Amino acid sequence: MTTFSPGAIWVIVITIGVGTFLIRVSFLALLGRVERIPDWGTRILRLIPAAVLAAIAAPALTHATGSFDLGTVRFAAGAAAALVAWRTRNVIATLAVGMGTLWILQALV
Amino acid sequence: MHPRREALLAGAADIAPILIGVFPFGVIAGVAAVEAGLRTLQALAVSPIVFAGAAQLASIDLIGHDAAPVVIVLTALVINSRMAMYSAALAPELPGLGRWRTIVGAYLLTDQAFAVSIVRFAEKNEGVDLKFAYYFGAAISLWTVWQISTVIGVVVGRGVPEEWSLDFAIPLVFIALVFPAVKDRGTRVAAVVAAVAASSFTGLPLHLGLLAAAALGITAGVVAERGR
Numbered sequence: 001m002t003t004f005s006p007g008a009i010w011v012i013v014i015t016i017g018v019g020t021f022l023i024r025v026s027f028l029a030l031l032g033r034v035e036r037i038p039d040w041g042t043r044i045l046r047l048i049p050a051a052v053l054a055a056i057a058a059p060a061l062t063h064a065t066g067s068f069d070l071g072t073v074r075f076a077a078g079a080a081a082a083l084v085a086w087r088t089r090n091v092i093a094t095l096a097v098g099m100g101t102l103w104i105l106q107a108l109v
Numbered sequence: 110m111h112p113r114r115e116a117l118l119a120g121a122a123d124i125a126p127i128l129i130g131v132f133p134f135g136v137i138a139g140v141a142a143v144e145a146g147l148r149t150l151q152a153l154a155v156s157p158i159v160f161a162g163a164a165q166l167a168s169i170d171l172i173g174h175d176a177a178p179v180v181i182v183l184t185a186l187v188i189n190s191r192m193a194m195y196s197a198a199l200a201p202e203l204p205g206l207g208r209w210r211t212i213v214g215a216y217l218l219t220d221q222a223f224a225v226s227i228v229r230f231a232e233k234n235e236g237v238d239l240k241f242a243y244y245f246g247a248a249i250s251l252w253t254v255w256q257i258s259t260v261i262g263v264v265v266g267r268g269v270p271e272e273w274s275l276d277f278a279i280p281l282v283f284i285a286l287v288f289p290a291v292k293d294r295g296t297r298v299a300a301v302v303a304a305v306a307a308s309s310f311t312g313l314p315l316h317l318g319l320l321a322a323a324a325l326g327i328t329a330g331v332v333a334e335r336g337r
Contacts, residue, residue, distance in 0.1 A: 001146035002172050009151055012178050016168055016185040017158035023189050025215035027197035028206070037197050043295075043334065044327055045194045049163075050296040051303040051326030052188050053287040055319050056167055058304035060280030063311050074277060081281050085288045091130040094285035095137075095278060102277055 073109055077102035116239040120246025123225045128254045131162075131221065134285075135255045137278045138165050139262020140269070144276050145173030149263060156259040160216070160252065163286060164188040166279055167319075176316035184319055195223040202230045203237055203244070210241055217248035299330030 002009070027037075037045070057078075064074035081098030088094070135156070142152035147169070159165050164185040171181040195218055206214060226244040235243075269275050291297050303326025310318030 003175055004172060004178075006148055006151060008178065009147060009172060012168070012172065012181055013151065013155055013158055015182050016164065017160075019182065019186045020159055020161055020164065020189045020192070021216060023186065023192050024196055024218040025211065026193050027200040028203065028211050028215050030200075037194065042194060043331060045191050047295055047299040047327045047330040048187065048191050048323070049290040050287065050292075050300040051323045051330065052167075052184075052319070053163065053283050053290055054300035054304040055307035055322040055326065056170075057280050057283035057287055058308045059311050059318070060283070062308040068308070068311075074280075077277070078280060078284060082284050082288075085285045089289050091282070091285045092133055095133055095281050098281040098284070099274075099278060102274055106274065 073102060073105035076105060112239060113242045116235070116242035117246035120225065120229075120243040120248075121250040123229070124221060124247040124250050127221045127225070128251060131251060131254055132258045134162050134282055135258025136262040136265065137275075137282050138162060138169070139259040139264075140266035140275050141166055141169045141173075141262075141279050142259075143263055143266030144279075145169045147172070149267075152263045152266075153260060156256055159185070160255065161185075161189050161192075161219070162255070163283070166282060170279060171316055174316060180315050180317060180320065187320065187323065191220075192218055195220075198227060199223065199244075202227075203241055205237060206241060214241065214244065214248070217245070217252055219248065219251055221251055222248035295330040295334040298333035299326040302326040302329035 004012070061075045061078035062068055062070065064072040069075070077098050080101045081094050084090070084097045085094040138156065139152065142155055142165075143149075147155070155165055155169065159168075167188055168181050168185040171184060196215065199214075199218075203214065222244060225247050226240075229243055230240060266275070287300055291300050303322045306325045307318055307322035310322050312318075313321060
């Protein structure tokens with residue numbers, strides 16, 4: 001649970017919203033005045049989703065209890081979900097297997 | 110049927126199968142906002158203001174952990190920086206849109222609307238009006254589903270007991286998203302290095318571990334691609 005004040009949260013959310021809009025509008029608005037993205041820029045942008053998404057997902061599984069622990073039900077359920085995500089690339093199947101495994105293990109352990 | 114309406118409906122129809130996967134993602138974004146401690150109005154407002162799934166989830170999660178505001182904003186914008194790529198790819202396809210269609214089109218830009226539109230533009234050589242109508246049909250469909258699903262998530266999130274561990278759906282969504290993002294050697298190296306680094310950097314102050322790990326992963330990915 002956050003301890004940020006509602007006002008602080010509004011500022012954060014609106015800043016992200018404005019910044020995201022500026023990224024989206026960038027080249028659509030600038031066409032003709034700005035050259036295309038340089039190759040090194042495209043190379044970096046292409047890698048960002050894979051790196052950021054992996055960096056968010058990994059600690060939630062390896063540090064489910066707050067410290068490093070691969071023996072948690074969350075790590076096991078996450079590993080099962082990762083296997084499904086890898087084989088099927090299906091969001092619903094990944095969620096179903098991950099949550100299902102978690103609930104079964106929680107009931108057993 | 111008017112060709113512009115036809116193009117709009119074609120966009121909506123082409124994105125429809127993708128929306129099935131977007132729906133649970135939106136529900137979880139709504140649940141996450143409630144779990145993080147946002148008030149109902151704020152939890153509802155995040156989706157129309159930000160309208161970007163992964164960035165919404167990541168920033169809400171960081172808000173819930175009281176990360177430094179600068180880190181929260183930076184993380185969200187780094188995640189969304191990929192949209193500059195889409196913006197650059199769409200711009201030559203949609204010249205002379207005018208102010209309002211540029212603003213609306215930019216606001217509605219997502220991975221999915223970009224993906225279906227760029228395929229259509231490559232296949233069909235239409236005028237800019239029809240191209241925009243197609244893009245708008247796809248983009249506004251996703252927007253509508255995203256708003257409805259996050260509202261449902263906010264309502265559900267308020268009512269679900271803690272024993273259900275619904276917060277676990279948040280990392281699961283990121284797991285579901287990371288595999289399609291891994292397309293070749295560079296992205297694979299970036300993902301693996303970032304994952305290992307992020308799990309090693311959990312002790313860093315201000316929740317900077319995520320950004321540091323992502324930077325390391327991206328660097329490793331660039332090096333891996335150069336080595337080819």
